């Protein structure tokens with residue numbers, strides 16, 4: 001391939017990956033040579049090589065073959081005279097991408113997967129459900145003598161396991177640059193293992209894995225049922241533990257609960273510290289939202305957000321932090337697109353599907369019953385026409401909770417409150433929103449009721 005052809009290919013890639021990806025990742029590539037079906041590119045850092053290999057490797061290979069035939073592999077190389085800045089843990093080694101794409105700088109070092117720069121301890125919000133996991137991760141990140149091995153982190157989807165592992169790697173990169181820290185998913189472990197078998201490079205594979213100082217394997221449940229990968233994992237694990245090298249493992253469940261995982265591996269995994277990331281609670285969700293909103297505010301400085309929106313989201317969106325983050329991002333993008341402030345109404349419109357999906361199954365009837373019990377009035381009085389303050393206030397509280405905790409529209413809520421008009425419901429909801437700020441007793445009632453209703 002000539003430099004001209006590389007120029008043409010770059011134009012094509014620009015169209016495929018978009019301007020910003022192109023600028024960040026493709027533009028820095030320098031085509032070096034094409035020989036024996038292997039296209040070599042020079043990259044300024046192995047991190048960049050890793051990233052491009054993983055995210056755009058197949059695309060480059062595909063588009064290159066449309067231009068010149070018979071390219072089998074892509075190779076990313078940091079030229080010998082380049083000094084890499086040690087800014088990220090992942091830069092010390094390189095990543096082998098899928099298929100025929102490889103980015104290798106040194107064949108003797110184990111490639112680590114790229115780390116997400118947003119996943120640090122600074123950005124990890126700590127609350128009751130994750131404080132132990134956070135403390136254990138921090139302990140490992142200090143890089144001192146191994147006190148528990150392995151650290152086994154487990155928890156449901158999107159609760160921060162990967163975030164904590166990346167945070168450990170970032171931290172060690174700064175405090176202990178002498179250590180060879182490797183983070184990879186169990187799937188990547190398997191892929192490397194299969195590749196080593198295929199290329200008859202098992203000795204290299206073993207050597208590479210045994211030269212690691214801190215090994216972190218994400219989503220280990222992936223190797224369940226994959227017998228030879230499990231076997232190899234077991235040997236790697238034992239070899240590192242014997243050498244007192246730190247291991248961190250994550251999974252979506254406790255070691256004992258991973259089906260089709262060999263007993264000896266289960267028991268090995270339980271040897272160290274097993275920590276559970278619990279589902280988030282309201283306070284943690286609110287804390288996470290508050291911290292994330294700051295970053296969105298920087299991006300959209302002109303957007304205003306009404307009081308209560310974050311609280312609403314923290315109440316209504318389930319335990320998965322990824323969903324919570326996604327909702328916030330979408331909300332800001334939407335509000336900026338339509339040029340409107342972020343109000344509760346806009347939030348409900350924009351996130352209707354997310355809210356519906358994570359809706360707790362609380363019914364209007366249940367709310368009415370709990371609220372009338374709480375205020376010691378009869379259900380018939382709450383729904384009936386009487387306007388006495390002692391009935392009207394609980395009625396408004398119930399309307400407010402219906403609006404917050406169910407996906408019923410205002411007219412629907414009105415109908416279930418004795419056929420009232422939607423404007424009456426709207427007025428009731430607004431009144432309680434005001435009172436919640438002015439009147440501590442109402443705020444307390446609401447909190448208590450919400451907790452009982454959530455069960």
Ligand SMILES: Nc1ncnc2c1ncn2[C@@H]1O[C@H](COP(=O)(O)OP(=O)(O)OP(=O)(O)O)[C@@H](O)[C@H]1O
Nearest residue numbers: 123124125156157158159160161162163288321322
């Ligand atoms: N306590 C937290 N503070 C800030 N962000 C968090 C927290 N917990 C999770 N997140 C964010 O939620 C998202 C999902 O987290 P992460 O990918 O670490 O989850 P996971 O437990 O590895 O999920 P999976 O089981 O899907 O692999 C990430 O963007 C992460 O930054």
